[in-house]
Amino acid sequence: MADQGLTLKLDVAKVKSDFPIFSKSKYPKLVYLDSAATSQKPRSVIDSMSSYYETTHANVHRGVYSLAEDATRAFEDARIQSGRFVNAEHPSREIVFTKNATEAFNLLSNSLSVHYLKPGDSVVLTLMEHHANVVPWLMLKERLGINLKFMDIDQNGELILDDIDELLRDSKLLSLTMTSNVLGTVPPFKFLVEKAHEYGLLTILDAAQFAPHKKIDVIDIDADFLIFTGHKIFGPTGIGVLYGKQDLLESMPPFLGGGEMIRDVKIDGFTPNEIPWKFEAGTPPIAEAVGLKAGIEYLESLDYEAISEHETALLKYMIDSLQDTFAQDIAIHGPRNIEKRSGLVSFSLNEIHPHDIAQVLDEYSVCVRAGHHCAKPLMRHLCVSATTRASISCYNDFSDIDALIDGLKVVTKMFK
Amino acid sequence: MTGLEDLYREIVLDHYRNPRNKGEINTPTAVRVEGFNPLCGDEIVVTLDLNPDGTLNIKIDGRGCSISQSSASLMSETIKGSQIKEARNKVTTFKNMMTIHENSLESSDDNETSFDIESLGELAALQGVVKFPVRIKCATLAWNTLLEGLDDLEKD
Structure with missing residues (x-):
C-alpha cells in the first residue's frame, strides 16, 4: 500500500x-x-553564494546596468523570501536586513528611543532573555532613563504569569524570546502579545532559537516586530532579519546613517529613503541575503x-x-x-x-x-x-x- | 592520547580531587585575596602570611573547573616556603609559560617553543592539558590572585 x-x-x-x-x-x-x-x-546554501559571486555580483540599488539589476533582484528576492518565511503581509516592505539579530535589537532600541520611549517609561523583558535582548535596553536605561521590568520564571524554567497585568499596565514595550537559548522553554508568546496589546504596548519577539524548528506566522501572532538570524537557519553569518509592521516602520526614524538609507542629502539636512531601505545604511550583505534565501528554501523543503x-x-x-x-x-x-x-x-x-x-x-x-x-x-x-x-x-x-x-x-x- | 598527556591529566585530576594546602589562614597578619573569572564562574581564595623566617605560608580555597582548581593547588605547593621575591619569579615563569603556550595555540603551526618545560616539574602538566586559549584564564587565575596577595603583603 x-x-x-x-x-x-x-x-x-x-x-x-x-x-x-x-x-x-x-x-x-x-x-x-x-x-x-x-x-x-x-550544500545548496554554500553553492548559492559562490554562484552569486561567480555570476551575479554588483552593488545593489544604484547601477544603471544589467548586472547590477540582477544583483538587486537577487537581494530583493531574498527579502521577499524572508517575508514569506514569517508570513508577513507585505514581504517587500516589512523586512529589514541587519548584520545579525543583535543589531536588529539595537536598531529597535535606538529608533524607538527617539519618539516612542520617554524617560520613565517601562520596558518589560523576561529573566530568560539573551544578552542581545537585555543589553540594548540597559544602554537605553542609562542613556534615556527608562525602567526595565523582568518577568520571573518558576522552578521549571517557565514564565510566571500571575502578575502579568501588573507588569504590563503602564508599560510601553514587551520584548521576549520565543525559545530560551538556555532552557529551551517556549513561552506562551501569542498569549503575551495579545495581553500586551490590551494594555497598548508594542511587542518584539526574539525568534532566533524558534525559527530553525517551527513555522512562524507574524499575522497569527500579531507581533509588531520579530527578529531572527540567518546563520541559525542554515544561512550564512553576517545577516539578521527584522520584521516590522509597515505602519510602525514608516513612523520610525532611521538607525544608522549613510548610503542606501537616504533619499536626499543637503549640507543642512537629509531625507531618508522609504522602508525598508531607510534602515539599511551602506552596502548591505548581498551574498549573505542570497545564502539566507537558500537556507530558508532548504528548511522549507523539509x-x-x-x-x-x-x-x-x-x-x-x-x-x-x-x-x-x-x-x-x-x-x-x-x-x-x-x-x-x-x-x-x-x-x-x-x-x-x-x-x-x-x-x-x-x-x-x-x-x-x-x-x-x-x-x-x-x-x-x-x-x-x-x-x-x-x-x-x-x-x-x-x-x-x-x-x-x-x-x-x-x-x-x-x-x- | 599519548602517555605524557595521560600523565599530565592524572596530575591535574589528582590536584583537583585532593587539593593541597586547602583552606584559609586565620592569623591576624594574614592577607586574603579573592580571584574571580566571571566568564566561567571560577573562584579562588588565596590567604598568605609570612613565617618568622620570611618565607611564605599559603592556603587556597575556591570552586570551579579542574584547571583553575588544580592550578591553585599546584601553585600552593611551589609557593609554600618561598621568599616573596622568589614567589614573584615563579609567577612570572608560570605566566610566561602560559603566554608562550597561548601564542603557539593561536598560531596555526605546531612548532615547539623553546621554553624549558621540564624545569617546571608538575606545573608543566597544566600546559599539557590547556588545549584552548579560553582556558588559559582558568590556569592563570590563581597566579594573578597570588600576585595581588603579594602586593598586599608588601604594603602592610
Missing part, C-alpha cells in the same frame, strides 16, 4: 548528507550538538511537521537517556513537559564544571556549548555559573545522542 495518510518521515541520513561538514571536516565522526549557537550549512516529530523524538531520547544513565547526578534545566521546550537541553552534572565536560567530550568529537550562553541574568537566577548545553537540528540522529551519553560516562568516571 502507498504511504498515503502517513506523516512524512524525515530522512535524516539524506539530510545529513546534504551538509558537507559531516564528510569534509577533519573530524570524521563529528557529533555536532551546538546548533543553537549556529547551524551547519547545506516538512515542518516531520522536523518537529524527529526533533521531539530526539529531545525525548536525550532527556530520558541522561536521566536513566546519570539519575540523581544530573540536573536538567527547563520545562519537564517536552511540549513546552524546543531544540536543546541544558544540564548540570555532578558539580563537574561545564568547561571540563566540554573539553573531554571534544576528545570524542562531540561538540557542546559550555558557559553562560550570553544569558547571565538567567544564570544568576538558576544559581549556576555555567551549564552544559546540547542542542539539536534536523541533521542530528539518535547515534549523536548515544555519543553524547558515552562521552559523559567517561567524564563522570574521570572526575569522580
Whole structure:
C-alpha cells in the first residue's frame, strides 16, 4: 500500500548528507550538538553564494546596468523570501536586513528611543532573555532613563504569569524570546502579545532559537516586530532579519546613517529613503541575503511537521537517556513537559564544571556549548555559573545522542 | 592520547580531587585575596602570611573547573616556603609559560617553543592539558590572585 495518510518521515541520513561538514571536516565522526549557537550549512546554501559571486555580483540599488539589476533582484528576492518565511503581509516592505539579530535589537532600541520611549517609561523583558535582548535596553536605561521590568520564571524554567497585568499596565514595550537559548522553554508568546496589546504596548519577539524548528506566522501572532538570524537557519553569518509592521516602520526614524538609507542629502539636512531601505545604511550583505534565501528554501523543503516529530523524538531520547544513565547526578534545566521546550537541553552534572565536560567530550568529537550562553541574568537566577548545553537540528540522529551519553560516562568516571 | 598527556591529566585530576594546602589562614597578619573569572564562574581564595623566617605560608580555597582548581593547588605547593621575591619569579615563569603556550595555540603551526618545560616539574602538566586559549584564564587565575596577595603583603 502507498504511504498515503502517513506523516512524512524525515530522512535524516539524506539530510545529513546534504551538509558537507559531516564528510569534509577533519573530524570524521563529528557529533555536532551546538546548533543553537549556529547551524551547519547545506550544500545548496554554500553553492548559492559562490554562484552569486561567480555570476551575479554588483552593488545593489544604484547601477544603471544589467548586472547590477540582477544583483538587486537577487537581494530583493531574498527579502521577499524572508517575508514569506514569517508570513508577513507585505514581504517587500516589512523586512529589514541587519548584520545579525543583535543589531536588529539595537536598531529597535535606538529608533524607538527617539519618539516612542520617554524617560520613565517601562520596558518589560523576561529573566530568560539573551544578552542581545537585555543589553540594548540597559544602554537605553542609562542613556534615556527608562525602567526595565523582568518577568520571573518558576522552578521549571517557565514564565510566571500571575502578575502579568501588573507588569504590563503602564508599560510601553514587551520584548521576549520565543525559545530560551538556555532552557529551551517556549513561552506562551501569542498569549503575551495579545495581553500586551490590551494594555497598548508594542511587542518584539526574539525568534532566533524558534525559527530553525517551527513555522512562524507574524499575522497569527500579531507581533509588531520579530527578529531572527540567518546563520541559525542554515544561512550564512553576517545577516539578521527584522520584521516590522509597515505602519510602525514608516513612523520610525532611521538607525544608522549613510548610503542606501537616504533619499536626499543637503549640507543642512537629509531625507531618508522609504522602508525598508531607510534602515539599511551602506552596502548591505548581498551574498549573505542570497545564502539566507537558500537556507530558508532548504528548511522549507523539509516538512515542518516531520522536523518537529524527529526533533521531539530526539529531545525525548536525550532527556530520558541522561536521566536513566546519570539519575540523581544530573540536573536538567527547563520545562519537564517536552511540549513546552524546543531544540536543546541544558544540564548540570555532578558539580563537574561545564568547561571540563566540554573539553573531554571534544576528545570524542562531540561538540557542546559550555558557559553562560550570553544569558547571565538567567544564570544568576538558576544559581549556576555555567551549564552544559546540547542542542539539536534536523541533521542530528539518535547515534549523536548515544555519543553524547558515552562521552559523559567517561567524564563522570574521570572526575569522580 | 599519548602517555605524557595521560600523565599530565592524572596530575591535574589528582590536584583537583585532593587539593593541597586547602583552606584559609586565620592569623591576624594574614592577607586574603579573592580571584574571580566571571566568564566561567571560577573562584579562588588565596590567604598568605609570612613565617618568622620570611618565607611564605599559603592556603587556597575556591570552586570551579579542574584547571583553575588544580592550578591553585599546584601553585600552593611551589609557593609554600618561598621568599616573596622568589614567589614573584615563579609567577612570572608560570605566566610566561602560559603566554608562550597561548601564542603557539593561536598560531596555526605546531612548532615547539623553546621554553624549558621540564624545569617546571608538575606545573608543566597544566600546559599539557590547556588545549584552548579560553582556558588559559582558568590556569592563570590563581597566579594573578597570588600576585595581588603579594602586593598586599608588601604594603602592610
